Amino acid sequence: MFTVDQIEKAHEKVKSGADFPHYIQEIKQMGVTAFETWVTDSHTEYFGNDAYRTSSSPQYKQLTIAGTCNREQFARYLKSHQHGETDYLSFCHHCAETGIERWFVCLEKMTCTYYDKAGNNILTEQIS
Numbered sequence: 001m002f003t004v005d006q007i008e009k010a011h012e013k014v015k016s017g018a019d020f021p022h023y024i025q026e027i028k029q030m031g032v033t034a035f036e037t038w039v040t041d042s043h044t045e046y047f048g049n050d051a052y053r054t055s056s057s058p059q060y061k062q063l064t065i066a067g068t069c070n071r072e073q074f075a076r077y078l079k080s081h082q083h084g085e086t087d088y089l090s091f092c093h094h095c096a097e098t099g100i101e102r103w104f105v106c107l108e109k110m111t112c113t114y115y116d117k118a119g120n121n122i123l124t125e126q127i128s
Contacts, residue, residue, distance in 0.1 A: 001048055002030040004056045014088065017081035024127050028107045036104045039065060039095045060089060069099030069116040075123065078114075 010026045013019060027035075027046075034047040041058035048054075077094035080086055086094070095103075101117045105127070113124040 001052050002027070002032055002046070002054075004046070004054055006030055007032065007046060008056065016084035016087060017078070017091065018084035020082070021127055024105065024107065024110075032107060034104065034106050034108075036102055038102045039063060039092055039100055042092060060092070063093065063096040065096050065101050065117055066099040067117065069120070069122055071098075071122055074098035074100055074114070078123070078125075 007027055007030070010023055010030075013026075014023045031048045031052075032046050033049060035044050037044040041062050042056075042060055043058045044056045046054050046056075074095065077086070077091065077098065081091040081094070095114075099116050100114050100122060103112055103114045105112045110127045111124055112127055114122045116122055
């Protein structure tokens with residue numbers, strides 16, 4: 001099975017959202033079937049076959065997630081990030097600012113779904 005260390009080495013290659021699809025393909029080949037990242041500190045739980053799970057440690061000082069979600073502004077920030085205009089930490093700050101609490105990536109469906117603090121699906125996108 002995969003380790004958090006292997007995943008983090010793959011993630012080091014990600015400089016912006018433009019690199020995300022390649023990262024997804026790399027960790028999928030390792031056996032990752034899904035993962036959930038919490039914006040508050042970027043700790044992530046990774047899932048694999050046969051109920052395998054492992055978690056990363058917090059990656060930065062805790063952020064406060066806005067209580068109200070601003071879907072439109074989040075979509076603008078996401079598009080900017082996907083075009084390589086922001087780094088990962090900036091994107092996480094933008095998520096917190098616009099009320100995004102976490103995202104869940106399903107590698108079977110190749111989707112990434114963003115949720116607010118109430119657990120509402122704010123946006124689901126296909127990963128290509």
